[in-house]
Amino acid sequence: MRRVVPMAVTLVCGLVVLLGYFYGGELLGNWPNLLIEAAAFLAAVALIMGVAHLASVHGRRVLKGEAEGGYSAVLVIALVVTFGIGVLLPGSATLAWIFDHLYTPLQATMTALLAFFIVSGAYRAFRLGRAESVVLLVTSLFLLLAQLAVSQRLSPLLPALREWTLAVPVTASVRGILLGTALGTLAASLRILVGVDRPHAQE
């Protein structure tokens, strides 16, 4: 019973939402939207539980005096302060200040690091000497070179070759990955719908 009921609920909800996607209100009325809203509501409850879990994990680390407990303390204090201001002063200038002067610069710093990480990753991969790394590096360098204004002067073929690279091998690869991913998604969904797979609680 503990296995059959969740499977039946999953199957019915999945089929209703799927048919609702294709035929909308004609066939099933508002039921698909209702189920999607219920899922969104459950996700919101999960967020509250997740935040409580986060606070408890890092609170425990602070109380135990772990070596990196200082980071956990900063996390818990930031969480409590931002949550408190968000609840007590919603839409206030203080809340906006936190986002504009703390959150956004920190995010921009991390984004800026991405460029260095791409270079260090490419360097390491190239040192390993894998064939695909060499292809990736040569293609990247070629595309960068072909994008320069002087590339036309170096050779009139370069811009055309760049266009061809983007339109044929790159697009073909991306479409191949997307088609494969779509088929994999279908297979994973069907496994869950028919109860062959229960990824959250395998028996």
Next chain:
Amino acid sequence: MTPLQETLLAHAPVAALLTLALFAGLFAFYNRATRRRPFALRTIAAYERLRTLATEGVETGQTVHVSLGAGAWEQSTPDLVAGLTALDYVSQVAAGAEQAACATTGSPVALLLAMNLLQANDARLGRPGGVARHELCLYGPEPLAYAGGAAAEGRRAVRAAHLLLGRFGDEGLWLAEALQPGRAPVLGGTGEPAAVALMQLTTEHAVIGEDLFAAGAYLHRSQHLGSLAAQDAMRLLLAIALVAGAILASLGIGG
């Protein structure tokens, strides 16, 4: 637009449902067939390496850090399912040596699912201590914030490996690079084509495209073999349809 294209577009929902029904039929057929006679699988380097590293981790007392990504639940469910399958495998191997599992996620829904999974595994193996004995952490859901938290969590202890399996964008590269100084191998996989290229660059082995969804069949769930065979059959049909479409269009028929 040609009349043929207009007709096809008008009947797109029917065509999609027929495709789905065909997939379901193939799935049912292969599910029965592979139960009687399982077929051999080609090698996927990332899964092979994960099996080795998870087993080595049991011997050395080190855990595999599984990162489930930060995607919103409605966009990342299939990728998340693959990540949870890998977490299930890793936690089962670790449980043999009474080790705790280590996982990070940016999605609260994924956190609850992972908790449920680990609790179910512990209950089945009769391990006391509840989910609190595992290192399970939520960071995010903003991708880069998640990557920052997951990198710190991954480096809290010496790990057997880091597995980045789920929905990742640019933060996948950020996280993989931030974890490199730990010397533990980093493996990755995601359904996002742009992120896969970055992962290919920075991880030891990356899982690409549909291979992501084959995690169960390759790791520990032989009941996934049927869906894998159905997936392959559908891919073959799709390839035939694409080639036929290209030939027809080249001949000026229906194009």
